[in-house]
Amino acid sequence: MDEKNLRAEGFEAHRVHLRAVAYRMLGSLSDAEDAVQESWLHFSRADTGDVANLRGWLTTVVSRVCLDQLRSRESRREEPAESKGVELLASHAASGNPEQESLMADSVGFALLVVLEALSPPERIAFVLHDMFSLTFDEIAPIVGRNATATRQLASRARRRVHGAALSPEAGLTAQRDVVAAFLSAARSGDLDALLAVLDPEIVARTDARVLPAGAPREARGAREVARQAQINAARGGFAQLGLINGKVGLIVAPGGRLLSVLVFTISDGKVLALESIFDPERLGRLELAVFPA
Numbered sequence: 001m002d003e004k005n006l007r008a009e010g011f012e013a014h015r016v017h018l019r020a021v022a023y024r025m026l027g028s029l030s031d032a033e034d035a036v037q038e039s040w041l042h043f044s045r046a047d048t049g050d051v052a053n054l055r056g057w058l059t060t061v062v063s064r065v066c067l068d069q070l071r072s073r074e075s076r077r078e079e080p081a082e083s084k085g086v087e088l089l090a091s092h093a094a095s096g097n098p099e100q101e102s103l104m105a106d107s108v109g110f111a112l113l114v115v116l117e118a119l120s121p122p123e124r125i126a127f128v129l130h131d132m133f134s135l136t137f138d139e140i141a142p143i144v145g146r147n148a149t150a151t152r153q154l155a156s157r158a159r160r161r162v163h164g165a166a167l168s169p170e171a172g173l174t175a176q177r178d179v180v181a182a183f184l185s186a187a188r189s190g191d192l193d194a195l196l197a198v199l200d201p202e203i204v205a206r207t208d209a210r211v212l213p214a215g216a217p218r219e220a221r222g223a224r225e226v227a228r229q230a231q232i233n234a235a236r237g238g239f240a241q242l243g244l245i246n247g248k249v250g251l252i253v254a255p256g257g258r259l260l261s262v263l264v265f266t267i268s269d270g271k272v273l274a275l276e277s278i279f280d281p282e283r284l285g286r287l288e289l290a291v292f293p294a
Contacts, residue, residue: 127158
């Protein structure tokens with residue numbers, strides 16, 4: 001076997017791992033594939049004859065590629081190309097591709113991806129590499145451009161943000177219903193203080209691109225901005241009903257029985273940590289919905 005084929009074979013042996021790393025960092029399968037492909041280009045041009053741990057070397061390369069993508073995305077305030085709902089994960093897992101199935105079986109949930117989106121790029125890299133892939137802070141430090149102590153602090157800040165939101169059990173349905181009902185009541189009345197009381201200060205809210213004008217921002221961050229949007233959209237709240245969306249309490253908008261949209265909630269410690277408005281009929285058709293009795 002010639003050197004080119006040997007290099008390709010060596011890279012392919014680690015592709016699933018690299019895709020898993022990139023997916024956790026970027027929250028998008030298409031972006032993760034792009035990062036892995038760029039890592040292959042780096043690898044194909046590099047002199048790796050003295051590399052003793054190819055898996056570690058490639059993990060460093062793909063992490064740096066992902067960090068560049070995250071920083072670029074942050075400068076453009078852009079969300080990943082793919083919506084990050086649980087229905088998306090399910091559709092990929094059912095694709096019949098063994099590698100995709102392996103990745104999805106070992107993947108992270110929607111709530112954690114939402115929380116990770118709220119982290120700074122260096123925090124996200126430090127947390128993912130240390131807490132999910134067990135790299136040492138000495139190994140991570142050169143990737144994020146910090147010393148080991150500062151890198152440990154990055155991961156610690158990220159861990160505090162993640163803890164209780166993605167790693168603790170979901171709130172019970174009764175507690176979820178109380179929070180969603182309080183949000184709906186406050187939105188309908190336009191009560192800013194009541195909205196702020198139920199929203200996490202660092203909430204992230206995303207809206208389906210289908211209903212937005214070209215170039216309009218897809219997301220809002222922070223309790224005051226999200227509360228302001230809720231006040232603006234108060235009229236729509238008149239048609240909203242509490243219900244179950246894929247087993248979690250949310251809001252379903254279906255005037256006259258015609259489904260128009262849903263609002264998906266991520267709740268932690270009695271606060272709304274994230275919101276996602278879904279209008280796309282194809283995505284709506286993949287959700288399991290049930291409206292609570294009036």
